[in-house]
Structure formats: structure tokens, C-alpha cells
Amino acid sequence: MAFFIEAVYLSFLLATTFEAAKAQPDANMIGLGATLYPSTQPTAWYSPSKRFAFGFFPEGSGFRVGIWIVGSANNVTVWTAQRDDPALSSSSTLGFIDGKLQLKYEQGQLQTIVDPPKPASYASMLDSGNFVLYDLYKSIIWESFMFPTDTILGGQALDPGKELISSLSPIDHSSGRFHLKMQYDGNLVAYPANSAEDSVDSYWNTGTMNNPKTKLILTNVTGKLLLADANGTSVIKPVASPLPRVNGSLHRATLGYDGNLRLFSHSFDAEGKSNMSTEWEAIADLCDVKGFCGYNSYCSRIDGEPQCFCMPGYSFTDLNETSGGCERNFTGSKCILGKEDASHINMTSLNVGCDDRPYFLAPMGEKEDCNHSCLEDCDCDAAIYSEPTCSKYKLPLKYLKSTTSTVSSTAFFKLSIDISRNQDGDTQKQPWSTILALSLSFVAYSCIILAVFTIFIFKFHIMKYRKLLFETRTTGLIKGFTLRTYTYNELKKATRGFNQELGKGGFGAVHKGTFDRGRSFVAVKRLEKVVEEGEREFRAEMRVIGRTRHRNLVRLLGYCIEGSKRLLVYEYMSNGSLADLLFKGQWRPNWDDRVRIALDVARGILYLHEECESAIIHCDIKPQNLLLDESWRAKISDFGLAKLLMPEQTRTNTHARGTRGYMAPEWFKNIPISVKVDIYSFGIVLLEIVCCRKNLAYNLSRPEETLLPAWAYNCFEANELDKLIRGEEVDRRTFERMITVALWCIQDEPALRFPMKTVMMMLEGIIDVPIPPCPSDEFSVQY
Incomplete structure (x- = not known):
């Protein structure tokens, strides 16, 4: 009988919550054109009761956009937008523009952070903590409750297949080390992040398997945390029940940065200050949280x-x-x-x-x-x-x-x-047999050096290798990284003896590997050149990619250092390289997909050039180094030739590096290079994306088409750009804009090439693209 009453009561609570959500918007309506600022008013939009706010909040030396409980200590955050992107500067703005929520950066670049399925006409921060967008008829078309981060609030549900992802720390709201998943089988399970979600990885669950379409609900009135059926009419299992609710208090369930699920209550005094209490926590001993401590x-x-x-x-x-x-x-x-x-x-x-x-x-x-x-x-x-x-x-x-x-x-x-x-505490000396063996080995080795000159050369290289290895250790190459270390045998087994090659570069091959019984895949880069070349490649890639974190850069997962063996383990990019997509397919990729890929590459280069702590010159931007994940998102890979610039440095001297056909003219003039060499390479790649062909193609019926950059400019000058796409249906304005931007990028003089942020804004149509001058006619120098 009690179970039936609980179910009926739950149905009533959910119904009243949804009705309240629909009836509330007129009290706190936000119209198109409204704007927020990080450090000047208005910084946030508030709910009618002033209990919740949506807007900018400080994090570290920058700002993020999210929802927080007003009056709480340190502004308890319950939802964060774009949580894994870099923090925002004080010059950013957030606007309700064109039916979307868009961030605008100092240079005018726009980024959409909330994109409803159709343009919104109104927005509102509700007293439930739900931020919603409405269409012209005031029907909800988007709500933050449907996209939780690490918290659910009263009246909110965690639907099947969705999850809470912990924050990285109490002051860093980036995605953390744990997640709580409402599985399709009805079981609510906590796992370490990036695990195989196997039973061995689970450290807490509700044990409610075989209940499909179950969802987690935090009731709005009582603050009870329940597992209920899809309609919310039947309680599968109570998870947590707080103490009797204080009038006007609210509840939240949060997956903490330490991996523990907790239920909190917030009561408010006459001045609006929040008093927080912990009502329940899933795990009493945090050592029971798998992954609380790292590997080994x-x-x-x-x-x-x-x-x-x-x-x-x-x-x-x-x-x-x-x-x-x-x-x-x-x-x-x-x-x-x-x-x-x-x-x-x-x-x-x-x-x-x-x-x-x-x-x-x-x-x-x-x-x-x-x-x-x-x-x-x-x-x-x-x-x-x-x-x-x-x-x-x-x-x-x-x-x-x-x-x-x-x-x-x-x-x-x-x-x-x-x-x-x-x-x-044992300080015994080495046995005499060991000392004698070492002495004899030294004498024999010395005789061989004196007798054979080639062995001397080999010794010379080995000494250089050891010197580099010592530098690696003493400069703390690995210090500061939280990457997984692998053994060579473990990677050899994962790649089945390195027999499935994905690609091959100048310093070694990349092989496909698998872990967790085939559930997860990785790409293992095996450096095959020994001594200083391989060591420098390894150190460069570790040093450069260790400083980066961006969705358009391939993620480094771990490494292996055993003797002379050097291997890097990356996330597996299931759809291969951009070169395979453009040049080896039987048909041209969809135009919209090509445009999106071009923007992905541009965003990655922009991050390397202007958003890192120190600017990074990739030095080898080409389709073979642009990889595609399972969502066809383009990511930049292979940082072995990259060059770091000091904070005050804009140019550097270095030997020529890169791939012919994509190298800027200054590489061949023995002058200092800058980030503009990457912009030149991007211009060549952009032409290849638009035209779906290599920049150099022989055996063509028209010899003038052999060199793509020169042919593209001739078509542009003659107003015959249609020749480049041979009748393909494309968005005309975008097509012309991309060709024009590419021609600016491949200018012979570096000063004429626009910075990457300007290139990005041109591609997105934020600023107009002027008519470019003719690029150099000396393209053939590098072929």
C-alpha cells in the first residue's frame, strides 16, 4: 500500500512541476538582443525568486558561462556550458542573437553555445534552476535540464543513456575523472571516466538491472532521489531521502569531483544567503571509489x-x-x-x-x-x-x-x-664477481674500439643517445603529465605484434591497437629511427602536445619508454585521414561536411597559434596529418616537427621541415619563420578540400590544371570558379569565400597572409574578404 501511495505522490509531483515550468516564463522573460558581460553589468539573468542565476561566473583567471545558486558560498555551480573549452576573457560577451546563445570574442568571432532545434524568441531563468528557450508561441524548445553536467535539481530527471560527469576539482568545472550513468538496463552505475564501463570498473550501483526505461528523478517538493519508470508513475527504487524539508529550501544531487554522489539541501535566510547541508552520500569511504588514486x-x-x-x-x-x-x-x-x-x-x-x-x-x-x-x-x-x-x-x-x-x-x-x-637500509657492496665481470667487459670493449673504427662511430652515436636520454630525465620531460605509462609488451600485445599498420611517417609507423577485449581502440605511434632523431621526435611530440587541450587536436593518452624503445599512444581516429577522404574515395564528400572539416582545421590551428600559453608552429599541416574521428570531426595530429615560440617571440630560425607542396616559400629562403608558415599550408589544404584533388596532379587532360594554386587563381581572375568544382552543387557564397580566403593564405609574402583569427572570421562570414593579389608564380620551387 505504501509503495502505491509513493507512486501516486510522485506522479502528482512531476505533473505539478511540469505545469509550473510552463506557466512561469512571462514573469522573467528575456528577449532577443539581450547581452551579458563578464565584469560589467549585467553579468547574469536571474530567476524570479533570485535563487538561481544564468551568466558569467569567475573561474581561475578567466570566466565561464553557467547556472549557479545565488547566495551560496563560492556560488555553487549546477550547470556549465562548454565546460571543456578554454576559460573566457573579460572582453567576451554573451548575446541572445538570431534565436541562439552566442559568445562573442574580443576580435568579433562568434561561437554558439546553445543552439535550439529552431530559432528561439524568448528565454527565461526559472525558479527550478532550469534555463529554457521558447519559440514564438512560448513553447519550450530547449532547456538546460535536458543536458545536465554534474548536477540534477528538484524536478529534474536523468533519462536512460544520459550521465552526470564530475568536475575536475572544486574550482575547475571542466569534465573530471568520474561519471554516473543511467544505463538502458535500468541500473544507475558510477564509473571512472574513460573506463570500459565493465563490471570491474563500477564502484557503485543501485542494483536495478532488468528495468529498461528507468530514469533517476529528484522530486521537487520532498527532495527524494528516486528511480522511476519512464512515465514517472511507478517507483523502482528509492535512492535517498532527506530530512523533512525546510520551507523554501531546495535540493540538488551532485556527482562530486571525488566521484561520490551526494544529496544536498539549501535553505535561505531573510537576506537570501544559502545554508548548505549534506543529506546523503552514496559512499562512506572514498577509497572505495575506483580511480580515486591514479595508475600504480x-x-x-x-x-x-x-x-x-x-x-x-x-x-x-x-x-x-x-x-x-x-x-x-x-x-x-x-x-x-x-x-x-x-x-x-x-x-x-x-x-x-x-x-x-x-x-x-x-x-x-x-x-x-x-x-x-x-x-x-x-x-x-x-x-x-x-x-x-x-x-x-x-x-x-x-x-x-x-x-x-x-x-x-x-x-x-x-x-x-x-x-x-x-x-x-642495506648498504652492502656489490659482490666481487660482479665487479670482475664489469672490469673484463670494459677491457674487452676498449680493445674493440681501438681495433675497429666503425665500432667507434657506433659508440659515438650511443653516447649522443645517452646524452639526450639524460636530458630527457633531468629536464623533467614527463613531469607535469598525467598520462598513462604502458609497457612495450603491453603495446605489442594490444597491436598484435604491430601487424595492423594505419600509416607511416618519416620517423616510424602508426599501428591500430585494442584494449578491454576489443571494446576500446588506440593508435600506437612506434618511433623506429634510433639515437638522436627518434629521441628528438619523441621529446618534441610529448612537449608540444602535452601543452595542448582542444577538441580539434588528437589527444595523447600515454607513452612507453623502455630502453631505446619510444612509443606514443593516441586516441583512435576511426575514419582515417582527410587525405583518404578527399583523394581515395569513389565520390566527393558532401559539401557541408567539407566546410565543417575546414572550420575544424582552422579552429585547431587558431588554438595552436593564439590560444596556447606559448604559440606553437605545427610546421607540417597537410591532409595526411588531419584525422577524422567517429563523428567526422577533424583533428590535427603529428606534432613531431612542431616548433614552440617563447612568450615574447614571433619568429624563429630553424632548418627546413614539412612536406613539399605545403611548405611556405620562406622555408626555401633561409629566413626566420613564423606562424604564417602554417597559414600557407592551411591555404593549400583549403584549396584541396574545396576542389577534392591534390595540389599537384599529373596526367590531366588540361596541363594548366596541374598545379592547383595557380589554376585556382587563374579561375578566380577570369571569374570561372565553377571549373574548380565541375558542376557540383555547393553554397555559392561559402564556396567563393573559401577560395578567396585560400588565395590570401598562400601569398608569397608572409606579411600579406592574415592571422589565423582573421582567417577564421572570414571563413565564418563574420567579416568580408577583400580581393586578393596574385600569389607568387614560383609555386614550382618546392615540387
Whole structure:
């Protein structure tokens, strides 16, 4: 009977909430043309009760756009727009323009942050915390409640397939390390971000499988957190119930930056200040949150607070971010006839457990047997003995946690004898046999150097390589990165012996790899040139891409450093390169798709040139380095030739680098280069995107068409641009604008090429494109 009453009551609450949402807009209507500013009034639009605000709020040294609870300490944010984009400057504005919410930057560039399915006529910040857009007939056509970030409010639901994604920290509202998903099977599950969403990755769930179309609802009146059916008429399971509600209070459920789901209540005093109380939290011990500590580290409670510690023989990747994981600070031994060379390897024990899947699981009589089994196993980096079972694991380990004294299990970790002796305080000298072997090896090696000149050359290169490796370590190349470290064997297995090649460049090949039993894919770049060339390529790519974070740049996931082996692991771009799309397909890509791809590439270059801390010159913009993800979004890859500029530097001297056909003329004139070399390359790529052909094509029926840049300008000058697309249906204004912009980009004189921000505004039609002069007729220099 109580269950039936609860269901009826829920239906009544939902109905009254939706009716209130429809009836409210006239009280606080926002019309077209309304504008907000970060640091001058108006900065926000408020709900009628002044409990919620939509607008600019400060974050770090910049601003973001979102919704927050007014009067709360530090402005508790409940929704954030474009949360993974760079913070906004104080010169930005937000306008309700052309039926959309659009950001306008200092240079006039526009970015749409809310784009309803049809143009909106009105907007309103409701007292429920929902920001809505209405059409001309005052029907809701977009609402923030349908696109939650890390919070749901009273009257809001988390529908099947949708998720809450935690913030990165209490003061950084970028996407964080955890997400809470309302699965289609009816189970509400919390996972670490970027996990395979497998049962081994889950750290909290409601156990409500086999209930399709279930959704999570936070009731508006009582503040109860419930799982209900699609119609909201039947309660599947109560999740949390707060204390009796104080009159005028409101509730929110938030997935915190630490991965814990909590229910909060906010009451307000006479002055409108909010008093926040925690009503419920899903997890009592944060060490139970998988991924709370990063790779190769474990969580333990110290004085009741969770803290992260590295495994023995490991150190934090970033000392300022102990949750970012640890990396090994010793070199493993060699495998001899399938067994580990134990002469330089020891095992140490620790009372921790592991929720990762072991690659070996079998009963063993004693824990010493488990220890010895891992010590001899080349693939084993750690083992856990829980009587009578021995489990063996490879690196990296994701889900380690200290165990209580009541849990009978012991973990063993493999590390070098030198490190284990330092930890135990043993300072014994190396045995005489080792010293003698080293001495004989040195004498023999010296004789070979004196006898054979070629060995001397080899030694010279090895010394240079070691010098570069030392520089890598001492300059802290990896310091500051929170990237995953992989072993060579792990990547070799993931790529099936590097047998599925995706492409090949000057420094090595890129191979397709798979993890999590085929559920996730990666691209593994294997640097094959040894000594300084390969090391410089590796360091350049790590240094450059480690400073970047943009949706139009390929994301670096991790790396491998083992001896002379250098590998980089990137997100897998399932639709290949732009070169494949333009030049190898049986038909031309859709015109709208080509326009979107061109804008994607332009945004990526704009970020490198003007939005990074230090400007980055890519130096090799070409279709082969522009990759397409599963959504056909274009991303810039291959930063091995990139050049960083100092903060006050606009030009730099460097040797010629890049690909012929896309290299700016200044590369061949031995003069300092600037970001304008990338703009030239982009101009060539833009012509190729528009015309769907390479910039140099032989065996054509018309010889004048061989060189695309020269032919494009001749067609432009003769007002015969239709020849470039051969009757294809395109948007005429956009087509002409793109050709004209491309001709400006490939001007011989760098000063005539517009900056990337201006190029971007021209492509988007924000500013007019003037008539370009004739580019140099010396295109053939680089062919």
C-alpha cells in the first residue's frame, strides 16, 4: 500500500512541476538582443525568486558561462556550458542573437553555445534552476535540464543513456575523472571516466538491472532521489531521502569531483544567503571509489582522510597532484628462456588489494609460492595471495586499495634489488664477481674500439643517445603529465605484434591497437629511427602536445619508454585521414561536411597559434596529418616537427621541415619563420578540400590544371570558379569565400597572409574578404 501511495505522490509531483515550468516564463522573460558581460553589468539573468542565476561566473583567471545558486558560498555551480573549452576573457560577451546563445570574442568571432532545434524568441531563468528557450508561441524548445553536467535539481530527471560527469576539482568545472550513468538496463552505475564501463570498473550501483526505461528523478517538493519508470508513475527504487524539508529550501544531487554522489539541501535566510547541508552520500569511504588514486598507486585512510600512495619502487608522476598516478623508477630485468632474471629483482609485500582483472588466477598452497611464481614470471609485476588463491597482474594497476587487518591477503610487488636494499637500509657492496665481470667487459670493449673504427662511430652515436636520454630525465620531460605509462609488451600485445599498420611517417609507423577485449581502440605511434632523431621526435611530440587541450587536436593518452624503445599512444581516429577522404574515395564528400572539416582545421590551428600559453608552429599541416574521428570531426595530429615560440617571440630560425607542396616559400629562403608558415599550408589544404584533388596532379587532360594554386587563381581572375568544382552543387557564397580566403593564405609574402583569427572570421562570414593579389608564380620551387 505504501509503495502505491509513493507512486501516486510522485506522479502528482512531476505533473505539478511540469505545469509550473510552463506557466512561469512571462514573469522573467528575456528577449532577443539581450547581452551579458563578464565584469560589467549585467553579468547574469536571474530567476524570479533570485535563487538561481544564468551568466558569467569567475573561474581561475578567466570566466565561464553557467547556472549557479545565488547566495551560496563560492556560488555553487549546477550547470556549465562548454565546460571543456578554454576559460573566457573579460572582453567576451554573451548575446541572445538570431534565436541562439552566442559568445562573442574580443576580435568579433562568434561561437554558439546553445543552439535550439529552431530559432528561439524568448528565454527565461526559472525558479527550478532550469534555463529554457521558447519559440514564438512560448513553447519550450530547449532547456538546460535536458543536458545536465554534474548536477540534477528538484524536478529534474536523468533519462536512460544520459550521465552526470564530475568536475575536475572544486574550482575547475571542466569534465573530471568520474561519471554516473543511467544505463538502458535500468541500473544507475558510477564509473571512472574513460573506463570500459565493465563490471570491474563500477564502484557503485543501485542494483536495478532488468528495468529498461528507468530514469533517476529528484522530486521537487520532498527532495527524494528516486528511480522511476519512464512515465514517472511507478517507483523502482528509492535512492535517498532527506530530512523533512525546510520551507523554501531546495535540493540538488551532485556527482562530486571525488566521484561520490551526494544529496544536498539549501535553505535561505531573510537576506537570501544559502545554508548548505549534506543529506546523503552514496559512499562512506572514498577509497572505495575506483580511480580515486591514479595508475600504480593505492588509497589508504590516514586520520580518517583518504590519501594516495605509490607502490614500492614507484614515484608520483606529479608531486603536486598525488591522485595523478605513479611511474616506475627502476628498470626491469631481462627474460632468459622464458623466466625472469632474478639476480637484480626482488619482491616486497604490502597489505593492499586489487580490483583489476588478473591475467593469472589459480590456487596455491602458500603465499611464498605465489611470491616465487611472480618473481620468475616475466609478465608479472605484482601478485596478491588470498588463501588459497594467487592472482598475478601486469602494469599498469588501476584499482589498488589498502586492506583492513581482518582481510587475509598479501600483495607482492616486483622491484630492483638496489631499490629494495635502500628501502631496508642495506648498504652492502656489490659482490666481487660482479665487479670482475664489469672490469673484463670494459677491457674487452676498449680493445674493440681501438681495433675497429666503425665500432667507434657506433659508440659515438650511443653516447649522443645517452646524452639526450639524460636530458630527457633531468629536464623533467614527463613531469607535469598525467598520462598513462604502458609497457612495450603491453603495446605489442594490444597491436598484435604491430601487424595492423594505419600509416607511416618519416620517423616510424602508426599501428591500430585494442584494449578491454576489443571494446576500446588506440593508435600506437612506434618511433623506429634510433639515437638522436627518434629521441628528438619523441621529446618534441610529448612537449608540444602535452601543452595542448582542444577538441580539434588528437589527444595523447600515454607513452612507453623502455630502453631505446619510444612509443606514443593516441586516441583512435576511426575514419582515417582527410587525405583518404578527399583523394581515395569513389565520390566527393558532401559539401557541408567539407566546410565543417575546414572550420575544424582552422579552429585547431587558431588554438595552436593564439590560444596556447606559448604559440606553437605545427610546421607540417597537410591532409595526411588531419584525422577524422567517429563523428567526422577533424583533428590535427603529428606534432613531431612542431616548433614552440617563447612568450615574447614571433619568429624563429630553424632548418627546413614539412612536406613539399605545403611548405611556405620562406622555408626555401633561409629566413626566420613564423606562424604564417602554417597559414600557407592551411591555404593549400583549403584549396584541396574545396576542389577534392591534390595540389599537384599529373596526367590531366588540361596541363594548366596541374598545379592547383595557380589554376585556382587563374579561375578566380577570369571569374570561372565553377571549373574548380565541375558542376557540383555547393553554397555559392561559402564556396567563393573559401577560395578567396585560400588565395590570401598562400601569398608569397608572409606579411600579406592574415592571422589565423582573421582567417577564421572570414571563413565564418563574420567579416568580408577583400580581393586578393596574385600569389607568387614560383609555386614550382618546392615540387
